[in-house]
Amino acid sequence: MADQSRAQQILSVTQRVLKSLLGTRRDWVPNGLFVAGRPTVRVPSIGVVIAIGSIMVGWWAFAGATGLDDDSRQTFDARPALFAGSISVMAMMWSHILSTRLRSLEVLFGGLDRMYRWHRWSGALAVASVFLHTQIVDDVKGIPGASRSIAKAAEELAGTAETFLYILVIASVIRWVPYRWWRHTHKLMFPVYVISCAHFYTASKPFGNGDIWGRYYSTAMIVGILAGAHRLIWRDMIKRGRSYRVSSISRGSRYLDIALTPTGTPIRHTSGQFAFLKFADKGLTEPHPFTIASGPSSSDLRFAMRTDGDWTGRLTQQIAIGDTVTVEGGFGRSHPLPRRADHPVLWVAGGVGITPFLSALDELNTQPRTPAPHLFYAVSSIDEAIGLTELDAAHRSGVIELHLHVSQDGSRLTADDITSAFGPRELSGAHVVMCGPSGLLRAMSRAARGCGASTIHIEEFDIRSGIAPDLTREVDDIINEVATQVKERRSRVSSTQ
Ligand SMILES: Cc1cc2nc3c(=O)[nH]c(=O)nc-3n(C[C@H](O)[C@H](O)[C@H](O)COP(=O)(O)OP(=O)(O)OC[C@H]3O[C@@H](n4cnc5c(N)ncnc54)[C@H](O)[C@@H]3O)c2cc1C
Numbered sequence: 001m002a003d004q005s006r007a008q009q010i011l012s013v014t015q016r017v018l019k020s021l022l023g024t025r026r027d028w029v030p031n032g033l034f035v036a037g038r039p040t041v042r043v044p045s046i047g048v049v050i051a052i053g054s055i056m057v058g059w060w061a062f063a064g065a066t067g068l069d070d071d072s073r074q075t076f077d078a079r080p081a082l083f084a085g086s087i088s089v090m091a092m093m094w095s096h097i098l099s100t101r102l103r104s105l106e107v108l109f110g111g112l113d114r115m116y117r118w119h120r121w122s123g124a125l126a127v128a129s130v131f132l133h134t135q136i137v138d139d140v141k142g143i144p145g146a147s148r149s150i151a152k153a154a155e156e157l158a159g160t161a162e163t164f165l166y167i168l169v170i171a172s173v174i175r176w177v178p179y180r181w182w183r184h185t186h187k188l189m190f191p192v193y194v195i196s197c198a199h200f201y202t203a204s205k206p207f208g209n210g211d212i213w214g215r216y217y218s219t220a221m222i223v224g225i226l227a228g229a230h231r232l233i234w235r236d237m238i239k240r241g242r243s244y245r246v247s248s249i250s251r252g253s254r255y256l257d258i259a260l261t262p263t264g265t266p267i268r269h270t271s272g273q274f275a276f277l278k279f280a281d282k283g284l285t286e287p288h289p290f291t292i293a294s295g296p297s298s299s300d301l302r303f304a305m306r307t308d309g310d311w312t313g314r315l316t317q318q319i320a321i322g323d324t325v326t327v328e329g330g331f332g333r334s335h336p337l338p339r340r341a342d343h344p345v346l347w348v349a350g351g352v353g354i355t356p357f358l359s360a361l362d363e364l365n366t367q368p369r370t371p372a373p374h375l376f377y378a379v380s381s382i383d384e385a386i387g388l389t390e391l392d393a394a395h396r397s398g399v400i401e402l403h404l405h406v407s408q409d410g411s412r413l414t415a416d417d418i419t420s421a422f423g424p425r426e427l428s429g430a431h432v433v434m435c436g437p438s439g440l441l442r443a444m445s446r447a448a449r450g451c452g453a454s455t456i457h458i459e460e461f462d463i464r465s466g467i468a469p470d471l472t473r474e475v476d477d478i479i480n481e482v483a484t485q486v487k488e489r490r491s492r493v494s495s496t497q
Contacts, residue, residue, distance in 0.1 A: 020469065020471060021176065021468075021469070029438075030465055030466065047110075048118060050108070051122070054094075054220070055086075058090065058217075059083055061205075061207060062082040062086070062205070063079065064079075065077070065079050065082050065205070066078055081132075081133055081136040082137075082206075084130075084132040084136065085200065086200070088125075088126045088129040088196065089217070089221065090220060091125040092193045093220050093223060093227070094224075095122040095189075096190070096227040097223065098115045099228075100235065101231070101235060101331065106332075110333055111331070111332045112331035113274075113463075120172075126165075130165060150202050154195070154198045158199035168185055168188055168189055171185050171186075172464070174468045175469065177471075178472040178475050180310070180472075187236075189228075193225070193228060197221040201221065239328075240326050241275075241326045241329070242267050244261060244301065244326075245323065245325070246258055246259075246320065246322060247259045247260060249319055249320075249321060252383055252386065253383050254306060254308055255307055255351075255352055256304070256305045256312070256316045256319070257302070257303075257304045257305075259301065259302050260300060260302075260303070260325055261299075261300050262299055263324075266301075267328075269330025271292075271362070271363050272332060272335050272356045272360065273291070273329060273330030273331060273359075274292060274329060274330065274331055275329025275331065276327070277303065277326070279324070279325055279326075280323065284311065284315055284318065288311055288312070291355035291459070293358040293386075293387070295361070296362070296363065297362065298362065303355070304354070304355050304386045304387070334459060336356050336360035338431035341369045341370075342369075342370070343429065343430065345373035345430065345431045345433075346374050346432045346448060348376045348378075348413075348433075348434040349434075350379075350413075350436020350440045351436060352461075353435035353437075355386075357375055358386070358391075361394055365394065368398070368399050372400050373401070374421065375391070376444070378407070378413035378440060379404075379407070380406070380407045382409065385404065388404075414443070415444065416447075418444060422452075423451065425452040426452060428452030429454075430453055432448050432455065433456075435459035441458060
């Protein structure tokens with residue numbers, strides 16, 4: 001009987017674990033993918049063209065490379081294998097460059113959020129090419145770059161690094177690992193890259209390290225290593241952003257609305273940009289990105305945050321007026337307002353996705369535009385609507401056309417609300433920006449396209465991306481339960497002594 005109930009217990013725990021790991025179907029769709037209904041064709045930024053060019057040019061570096069098949073002892077064309085290896089080293093270089101958060105690179109790649117996107121793609125390309133390289137490489141004959149023993153040692157080390165690379169990439173793509181842990185595991189990509197460089201440098205290639213191609217790759221590898229060191233040492237350990245103090249706090253049912261006042265030189269930002277915030281103590285020193293909800297003209301910064309996460313939940317409980325905050329930014333190159341003032345503008349915001357538009361509102365209040373931007377704002381309850389007083393005032397003075405939709409009051413935002421506000425071609429050439437939950441944006445994008453919108457800018461509040469459910473909360477529950485049990489056991493032991 002006892003055995004049966006134990007088996008049932010194990011079965012139910014296994015079912016619960018599996019359910020958490022699998023999540024829902026939506027958890028397995030990468031954020032942002034298909035949100036805009038169909039992909040928006042964009043001219044790739046100059047940075048992407050340079051990156052692709054710098055990788056592809058290597059095809060010519062490996063002309064004439066031959067290898068020796070271990071089994072048949074026949075020679076074969078080793079160019080594809082070596083080229084695949086070079087792609088992985090170059091893609092990892094770009095991935096490290098793109099993680100530096102250098103402002104100057106934002107111009108080349110179209111903003112930090114896009115840089116993170118390309119950072120992920122180049123990481124994926126590196127993994128795919130490492131896999132291809134190891135599948136097709138054999139004993140490659142060419143000009144040895146270094147002594148055989150060093151080359152052999154570097155090759156063996158690269159084999160271990162390859163395994164690490166796969167594990168780290170799986171941990172990145174599958175969101176089971178809580179962000180705060182994943183962030184640290186991700187830093188291990190740097191030693192993996194350094195080992196790959198050592199292998200590339202010492203391996204047999206059809207050119208010497210002192211030749212033109214050798215110098216090309218050596219320079220690229222040095223740049224990649226410097227970029228990685230810049231990020232890990234300068235950015236993460238030494239560089240601090242600008243110092244601010246918390247000057248006002250307003251708590252909503254599921255959000256926190258705060259203002260920060262600079263204690264020295266303020267950061268500079270444009271509307272739609274975001275910044276990383278770090279609080280001095282209280283276990284809140286991990287940097288988190290938030291869109292700046294105040295306008296560029298104000299030196300005070302405003303942030304509105306959803307507070308149902310791990311860090312944000314702790315923040316809302318612990319934050320107090322006068323707390324010191326380090327702010328790094330502004331980053332990103334998305335613009336809620338188009339350059340041309342006479343373009344029609346459509347904004348769609350869901351919940352806390354209102355922040356980029358609140359920032360643009362500050363700009364509009366000083367320089368109103370005709371036609372006034374239409375803002376469709378969807379919230380589940382009225383007390384979740386952030387900045388309602390300003391939005392209302394702007395609507396009444398004709399600065400924006402506000403369409404507030406509160407699901408709990410029976411006015412849920414649907415595609416029909418868009419199609420009935422605009423005619424079939426009325427949004428052609430319009431500047432359309434959306435920020436909020438992907439389900440809502442998918443429906444709204446489809447409706448906007450139906451009214452002629454061709455380009456839809458989606459603001460994503462997600463840096464990590466990836467698939468699978470985020471298990472932060474479940475992991476925290478387990479940690480708390482274990483901690484409580486340990487505490488209880490300790491107090492029992494001490495009371496019996
Ligand atoms: C460009 C950008 C702008 C954003 N603007 C806003 C905003 O204006 N208002 C708002 O409420 N939210 C905003 N976010 C989202 C906000 O950064 C996350 O909700 C917050 O960091 C979650 O932290 P948490 O530990 O409380 O939540 P958790 O529940 O622990 O994490 C939820 C998810 O948030 C992400 N996340 C967690 N920690 C970090 C971190 N240190 N850095 C980056 N991402 C992390 C991960 O994808 C994680 O899966 C923005 C995100 C980005 C990328």
